[in-house]
Amino acid sequence: MRFAFFDTKPYDKPSFDKFGGEHGVKFKYFETKLNEDTVELASGYDGVCVFVNDVVNAAVIDRLCELGVKVVALRCAGFNNVDMKHAFGKIHVLRVPAYSPYAVAEHAMALLLTSIRRIHKAYIRTKDFNFSLSGMTGFDLHGKTVGVIGTGRIGRVFIDICRGFGMKVLAFDKYHAEGLEDGDRVKYVGLDELFANSDIISLHCPLTEETYHIIGEDALAKCKKGVVIINTSRGALVDAEALLAGIKSRRVGAACLDVYEEESELFFEDFSGHIIEDDILARLISMPNVIVTSHQAFLTEEALSNIAETTVKNIVEFFKNRQCPNELCYRCGAAEDCKTGKCF
Numbered sequence: 001m002r003f004a005f006f007d008t009k010p011y012d013k014p015s016f017d018k019f020g021g022e023h024g025v026k027f028k029y030f031e032t033k034l035n036e037d038t039v040e041l042a043s044g045y046d047g048v049c050v051f052v053n054d055v056v057n058a059a060v061i062d063r064l065c066e067l068g069v070k071v072v073a074l075r076c077a078g079f080n081n082v083d084m085k086h087a088f089g090k091i092h093v094l095r096v097p098a099y100s101p102y103a104v105a106e107h108a109m110a111l112l113l114t115s116i117r118r119i120h121k122a123y124i125r126t127k128d129f130n131f132s133l134s135g136m137t138g139f140d141l142h143g144k145t146v147g148v149i150g151t152g153r154i155g156r157v158f159i160d161i162c163r164g165f166g167m168k169v170l171a172f173d174k175y176h177a178e179g180l181e182d183g184d185r186v187k188y189v190g191l192d193e194l195f196a197n198s199d200i201i202s203l204h205c206p207l208t209e210e211t212y213h214i215i216g217e218d219a220l221a222k223c224k225k226g227v228v229i230i231n232t233s234r235g236a237l238v239d240a241e242a243l244l245a246g247i248k249s250r251r252v253g254a255a256c257l258d259v260y261e262e263e264s265e266l267f268f269e270d271f272s273g274h275i276i277e278d279d280i281l282a283r284l285i286s287m288p289n290v291i292v293t294s295h296q297a298f299l300t301e302e303a304l305s306n307i308a309e310t311t312v313k314n315i316v317e318f319f320k321n322r323q324c325p326n327e328l329c330y331r332c333g334a335a336e337d338c339k340t341g342k343c344f
């Protein structure tokens, strides 16, 4: 099997070469992202392997089909960059539903601790032999209330970590995870109650029509003054303009962002020395209480290895059986209810 691999980074190759080599899947690595301008590169391949910022819209899907490409193998969990409705009946879409929920949940906590204990400031100060503590006062996490939106794999690991810190958890999800509630320590509540009572809010739900801008002007108006917002999920869960306004008005105490609404043209690339056109992002980054990382929450050795292993397994299984448990279906929206791709 031959796959065109888009948006390649140096850290992708070792594990994909290893698992691909072991199972007869050959990857041709392209640095460019997949989109309408680059789709021709997929000519002659059985499938394309894509990541979060590759564009798999209707036009790209139609051209892939014309080129005889049969499979889109996502090497990520989220699939908001794929027009699933258009893909239905035309091309098969496989994904990696889980590779290391620990990687993302631990990164969310790393961002939170960095932010509230001013580690980012301390690092720069002590590098310059400035040992002053003024402006460095943080707050204890112990006893604070964290609102967790989305209690799937990553959300539940994040909740475990927060419990270890002695925090109370208010959870919100469309579907309640069995056995998660634990008296006053972890309880499901409605969104308004979560907004009104959380000192910190962390997002762990997928980006859908329902969750688009779940943190916007209205939500922030309902939040406690000084709330800390953590987004390690998908950028468009947060209305970046409303967040900036919330920071300026001091309603938002801090923001920890691993993802950003308009990240696709910027994240994963080196723009130092360039003029950044995105004024909202530039202003957010300039704030002392905003930390931005470049969609790196997944980036651990364990996760990279698991991503490559599952992607290759998905491909091998699909070409062997014409179905795969990690195939996505637009009707159910996720593989969980569609174990065999039977909705096709």
Ligand code: NAI
Residues within 6 Å of the ligand: 077, 078, 097, 098, 101, 104, 149, 150, 151, 152, 153, 154, 155, 172, 173, 174, 175, 204, 205, 206, 207, 208, 210, 211, 232, 233, 234, 258, 259, 295, 296, 297, 298, 299
């Ligand atoms: P998951 O599928 O295990 O859990 C998602 C949870 O969100 C489920 O419990 C689901 O019921 C819930 N949900 C769905 N719609 C909802 C709604 N309208 N309101 C509230 N909850 C809703 O997914 P997992 O593995 O925990 O990943 C969560 C998200 O993390 C992914 O969708 C992806 O966007 C993001 N992610 C980010 C990474 C990064 O590097 N920053 C890496 C991996 C995932």
